[in-house]
Amino acid sequence: MTLVSVTGLADARGAAMALQHSRAQMPGARALLCSPNAPDDLAPGIEHRPIAPLNYHEYSWFMMFALWRVVQTEFALVVQEDGWVVNSANWSDEFLNCDYIGAPIHLARIDAPQGTYWRNSFEWAQELAKPDHVVTPIQNGGFSLRSRRFMRALVDHPHIRVEIPPPDAVAGEPLRMHWQHNALLEDVQLSGVLRPALEAVGMRFAPLELARSFAIEHAGPQLHHGYNAMLLFGHHAKVRQLASLSPLTLRSLIPLSQLDSWYGERDILQMFERNGYRIEFAPEPEAPVASATRRVYDCITYNGEADILAVRLHELSDVVDCFVIVEADRTFSGEPKALRFDATDPRIAPFLPRIRYIAVHDMPVVDEAADAAPVVGDWHSDMPKSGFWIREKFQRNQVMRGLHDAAPHDLVMISDADEIPRADVVRAMRDDRRHDAFGLCLAFYYFYANYRNVEGPEASSVWTVAATRARLDSLTPDQLRMRVRSGAQPAAILADAGWHFSYLAMDEDAVRAKIKGFAHQEYNSGAFLDAIDIPALLASGRDLYGRPGYVWRLVDKGEAPRWMRDQPGLTRLFA
Structure with a gap:
């Protein structure tokens, strides 16, 4: 076996250190550093092979097409400055039954009857139990074991071709190309895009459980809940670097105060400590000036939910400085509709000085093909292809029109109207200067409060999300919402943070009308709509959409927001 590290950087000291530490744990292995320059203090026993400087994508081409030229042994264990052997006692000969094995990462390819799509942020774990769905998690290449025949696969089987897809976006200033799902990276190509073709010529990829025990990049709640980090063989992550061998020191690029915003990262670092590492954390960010007053902006999309809006305004009255309400003159399916915000509603009128009402008259025009059929998994995409999701995401992003005077440190909440945070939770976020992003876990209600x-x-x-206004300089409101909800954006996750009232006080016809107009058009079918029977659902506890594992029950009315409970005119909101 060859321990090999490839870097196109002029300074290869970090890669050499990772090689030295890994070789000390696997003394029978050859060690090879491929870099433009050899470090002056390269440890004895590590061979150096000069290579030309490599940029980010050239590194991927080298790993796919040239690694076999420098490694002559049956297997190569790839290590990097930020990925190395953690505990060789956890080596398993079962790893050698695979042609490729690496840590399962946040990204996976899903092959379903409707077509192929990608899921991010470990959300793919939810697809594992779906019938007729083949889930292919990407296995990280930064710390990976590869057989020689795998390293030669694209040479020996020239019909397997790496193809560069068109970029998903060409935008920004300066102009940049962007590929969703990191389609150009070598590990995404080899263990995702090309995996079916490679398996067809006999290449063996590690099953998920074996890959999980081999190494870790980042932890995901669906995949790593309850796992034992002490059983890991290796790791790879850009936020963890080997800083020193004497004393053995890991440098975390995460400030200690933000550690718990990264799911499972504290457990990973504790594993390193138990393996003899000292931990150095990144410097703490400078705290905002203590005297600076922090304003709170509550930003929602609206579609005529007058009762819910009244409940929201009264619940948040003492903690919100500005309510930004965005309503469009078209449904998410593209049909014209009347604007329904009523400034004369006596329940709303007292809040008008703090309300910024944004009427959206410029919803995107999409071609008929985009409205013809839903695109599987489209709601996860930053750049959806179906008209329904194009419109929903566009409307949500128009909350920016109401934030013109928000200071960088002000708090911005992004919600649907029926996602109502608790006032005490909003107050706690406003006063929390350690975190700049939050995810609010809300209790979920259908039909009645x-x-x-x-x-x-x-x-x-997580439904509602919140962040400093500065966060929205690099993310759209919809991107912030999706990434906090999925775990891709580190955030403080707050439990028991409010209420999500969906289909509140609607009869069957109103529910059908909402489904026809909202973005999840996979449910907009005659057979499904005709079968909706709310009394039968309440009696059985079954899910409206028939989703497995969802159970519904009538609960105590005391759970509801106080103002809602106290209004005689709102008793119809309760069953």
């Missing part, structure tokens, strides 16, 4: 989802993956999940 006391009919709650008591079991299932959404029983208490």
Whole structure:
């Protein structure tokens, strides 16, 4: 076996250190550093092979097409400055039964009857149990074991071709090309895009459980809940670097105060400590000036939910400085509709000085093909292809029109109207200067304010998100919402943070009308709509959409917001 590190950087000291440490744990292995320059203090026993400087994408081409030229042994263990052997006692000969093995990462390819799509941020784990869905998690290449025949696969099987897809976006200043799902990276190509073709010529990829025990990049709640980090063989992550061998020191690029915003990272670092490492954390960010007043902007999309809006305004009255309400003159399916915000509603009128009402008259015009059929997994995309999601994301992003006077440190909440945070939670976020992003786990209700989802993956999940206004300089409101919800954006996750009232006080016809107009058009079919029977659902606790694992129950009315409970005119909101 050859321990090999490839870097196109002029300074290869970090890669050499990772090689030296890994070789000390695997003394029978050859060690090879491929870099433009050899470090002056390269440890004895590490061979150096000069290579030309490589940029980010040239590194991928080298790993796919040239690694076999410098490695002559049956296997290569790839290590890097930020990926190395953690505990050789956890080596398993079962690893050698694979032609390729690396840590399962946040990204996966899904092959379903409807077509192929990609899921990010470990959300692919939710697809594993779906019938007729083949889930292919990407296995990280930065710390990976590869057989020689795998390294030669694209040479020996020239019909397997790496193709560069068109970029998903060409935008920005300066102009940049952007590929979603990192389609050009070598590990995404080899263990995702090209995996079916490579398996067809006999290449063996590690099954998920074996890959999980081999190494870790980042932890995901769906994949790593309850796992034992002490059983890991290796790791790779840009946020962890080998800083010193004497004393053995890991440098975390995450400030200690933000560590718990990264799911599972504290457990990973504790594993390193138990393996004899000292941990150095990144410097703490400078705190905002203590005297600076922090304003709170509550930003929602609206579609005529007058009762819910009244409840929201009264719940948040003492903690929100500005309510930004965005309503469009078209549904998400593109049909014209009347604007329904009523400034004369006596429940709303007292809040008008703090309300910024944004009427959106410029919803995107999409071609008929984009409205013809739903695109599987499209709602996860920053650049959706279906008209429904193009319109929904566009409307949400128009909350920016109401933030013209927000200071960088001000707090901005992004919600649908029916996602109502608790006032005390908003107050705590406003006063928390350690975190700049938050995810609010809300209890989930259908039809009535006391009919709650008591079991299932959404029983208490992140709906509303919040962040400093400065965060929205690099992310759109929709991107912030999706990335905090999926875990891709580190954030402080707050439990029992409010209520999500969906289909509140709607009868069957109103529910059908909402489904026809909202973005999840996979449910907009005659057979599904005709079968909606709310009394039967309440009696059985079954899910409206028939999703497995979802259980609904009537609960105590005392769970609801106080103002809602106290209004005689809102008793119809309770079953």
